[in-house]
Amino acid sequence: MTAPAAPATVEPAAAGPTTRARRPAWFVVALVVAGVAAVVAGVWFTGAATTALLRDPGAAVRWGLPVAATLTELAGALTVGALVLAVAVLPRRAGSDETAARTRRGVPVADGRAYPRSLVVAAGAAAAWTLLSVLHLVLTYANVAGQPLDAPTFGDQLWLFVSDIEMGRTLATAALVAALVTVGAALSRTPTGAAWTAALALVALWQQAQLGHVAGAAGHALAMSSMVLHLVGAAVWVGALAALAVLVGRLGADLVPSAARYSVIAGWCLAAVAASGVVNSVVRLSSWSDLTTRYGLLVLAKIAFTAALAGLGLLHRRRTLRAMAGAPRVTGLFWRLVLVELLVMGAVSGVAVALGASAPPVPDVPPVDQSPAYQITGHPLPPPLTPVRWLTEWRWDVLLAAAVVAGIVVYWRWALRLARRGDRWPWARTASWTAGLLLFGWATNGGAATYGHILFSAHMVQHMVLAMVVPIFLVLAAPVTLALRALPVRSAALAGDVSRGPREWILVLVHSHVGQFFAHPLVAAANFVGSMIAFYYTGLFEWSLRSPVGHLFMVVHFSLVGYLFVNALIGIDPGPRRPPYPQRLLLLFATMAFHAFFGVALVSTEQLFVADWFGLMGRPWGPSAIADQQTGGAITWGIGEIPTLALAIALAISWARDDERTARNRDRRVDRDGDAELDEYNRMLADLDRRD
Structure with a gap:
């Protein structure tokens, strides 16, 4: 039992400690x-x-x-x-000739x-x-x-x-x-x-x-x-x-x-x-x-x-x-x-x-609150929504808040470990990861979470932030690349040890058939689009409102789906085989076109989602439930345009950098070996000239 800080240097042991x-x-x-x-x-x-x-x-x-x-x-x-x-x-033991060789070099054996x-x-x-x-x-x-x-x-x-x-x-x-x-x-x-x-x-x-x-x-x-x-x-x-x-x-x-x-x-x-x-x-x-x-x-x-x-x-x-x-x-x-x-x-x-087994001082009974909002959601009705209350109203989820804190601590520890080792890790990636997790924490604990159970429009703000905004920050932070550079290799400490530490589990997940399938750009795009239809036009949406497990499923699913889609387009980490840049742009615009269509459908619909939830809230403030749902459709459409533009710009920048990198590599090859392609082209022109 210890504090979280655990240097990797403790794991190696002297060869052959004995126990009875x-x-x-x-x-x-x-x-x-x-x-x-x-x-x-x-x-x-x-x-x-x-x-x-x-x-x-x-x-x-x-x-x-x-x-x-x-x-x-x-x-x-x-x-x-x-x-x-x-x-x-x-x-775990894996006997091999390499184990015997490393044993002779003094490396302890698993x-x-x-x-x-x-x-x-x-x-x-x-x-x-x-x-x-x-x-x-x-x-x-x-x-x-x-x-x-x-x-x-x-x-x-x-x-x-x-x-x-x-x-x-x-x-x-x-x-x-x-x-x-x-x-x-x-x-x-x-x-x-x-x-x-x-x-x-x-x-x-x-x-x-x-x-x-x-x-x-x-x-x-x-x-x-x-x-x-x-x-x-x-x-x-x-x-x-x-x-x-x-x-x-x-x-x-x-x-x-x-x-x-x-x-x-x-x-x-x-x-x-x-x-x-x-x-x-x-x-x-x-x-x-x-x-x-x-x-x-x-x-x-x-x-x-x-x-x-x-x-x-x-x-x-x-x-x-x-x-x-x-x-x-x-x-x-x-x-x-x-x-x-x-x-x-x-x-x-x-x-x-x-x-x-003992009775606490706070009575184990619900407080007397006969308001429709409390009877439906289990929480008192929050005050009227204003721009300031998006930032001042909080309803904490300990699991998700703990995930935010742990994610920031782990990423910073990895970055500092590289710095102590003398390796360089871009500060912009660390800032991107921190901003993405803080935004995730606000979306799951702040105003979007507080009003997301009351207003469909606030729920759509939460959904769009989790699925389209947060993933951009997390993907640009390249967490898998950082982990593979910072985490120790298990087999380096014990010869023949094929157990899985954090680094090995990350590699298993990244290279598994299931991981490769869901990370494939076409599958990620289809999942990104299809999940919205399956979620809002089935009972999954109502389950996420009424059950803490359903709410956690919604948060994890849409965050992961958004991450896989963005990673397929502009990702730095190892993973799927990404298509050429023109196809990526086509995939982005096709997916966002459907996204805009989904927003327009919400704006024009007259059928209320989960009517016995949003329709019976008894709010004395704000628009009617159906008007608020239509506002949520406009938010879906509007918020989707900004991340789309950001992704398109990021793709264009990556495309240009890739062309520059290709040109530099070609120039170095020409300086070293000569330009075989140009020489061949000149010979072809000379042959044509002689025939003429």
Whole structure:
């Protein structure tokens, strides 16, 4: 566990550090015991398990539910952590003659025995996660219904809870996804399979995030996004370290590089957990005085544990990892890194579950707001839209805001890494990337996002900025080229290591058949055009308005589609085979002509999109819903012209530079070898003259 800064020089280790195989089970048991003890103490402290006055389910349910929730979270974390190790941390062995040659030069050799075992650990943990999720479901129903487990009608009522109640369906979905993760982990053999299985595990964590205290409160959307970030960060942080402890007996020479790679991931997880924890606390606490309540004291305890983990991570980064890199026996140093952190992590997990089982100071009920806008969107109606309010009104999405911050930090770190190495990276590209992400952050959190759920015209501003303006800045920043120059090569640190770090995953995505297909200029243009029709003339648009998942899908999809289209026209990064410049201009104007046609169709239509949303908003200000939709069509048409002109100018400049580069190359070739083409032409003229 460390801060995000992670120099690549830590990964190489001295050849042949030795470790002794020890049974790590009692370390993981310590994690579980610490978590259970913390949740029991927290539930007792807050009184969350006291006997109910009406319909008491019994002590076994009241005390068993938080314990089951803790064990479920820890099993899920171990599953996700083991999969993350297989995706991006553990070395994989590839025997070859090159490995032997590099061994003679003193380069350490990848062991690779821990990699296949990590998938076995993931499958076993996922099986436990499935069973514990079912137990959590049963105990949750018993607690909600106030029925003991041996009630005569318990089974029939449990089925109704699963089939008809949203909470029951969510818990059942999480258990089903955990079962699918078990199958996926058991069948996976490659990093690609582990990556798909890890993505499936994130779906279960997303389901778990919907069960927080603020599911019906005013901060629902904010709390949902922050809870997803919190759960994912905590699961990777805790689970990957626990999985390393389980696998330590098979790591051998891979222990030092694996610990260093995990350290980088843990630093980002710490940032995610800390930021999302602050947001969750703000949503659940109404004032500073709430910190003196029993719930507030648990929040302070969780903050203290997290701060202790951050301090331990920094200490281990500066001392333990460096000591391990030069020590002949590193197992003892590794356990010094792991033991205390696992104990504190278990305590943090237990306190988190105790918080979830306790009533927060802010009531877990929606505020009294009978306005149509609040009933439809879940947010109060914002004030009338003015030019200034485009910049002053904000509605934060923690996931997307965190993506903006992480993107800027990573890009600047890569650029600074090149500068320290003595390489030059154009400042204009760094400025372009920063401007593009800041604009993305405004479009997804600022005025366009605030009014995009109220006004169709504001939604179209958001759409056009994401699909046509932001991609230009990001493409001109050449992020793939920068990453390939700044990121280290895995095989340079360990001979025979064919695992995938960030650089290797980027190359896999860029050169894969799927990536090449969607990046092809014709496919990118067709996707750019067809997505708008499919989105607005089907139920996808309504899904994006009513569901946080749908909204996230809309943002990611149109940003990615726009990026692929712009990259096919003016991209600098390696990728698709781009057509000649005249064909690119033709493709641009053909695509934008359809785009203009789509805007004109919106202006002239009299049919309101999602009428039971925009038509029932009850706005006392602004134009009517149909007039606003027609304004949105004009915006689609108008905003599309400016990026089109910018792309055409960029294409013309690139065309001219390409001609100049071709001419310079030809001049150099002529100076070196002579002009064979001109000589041949002159000979042809001379032959013609002689015949005449």
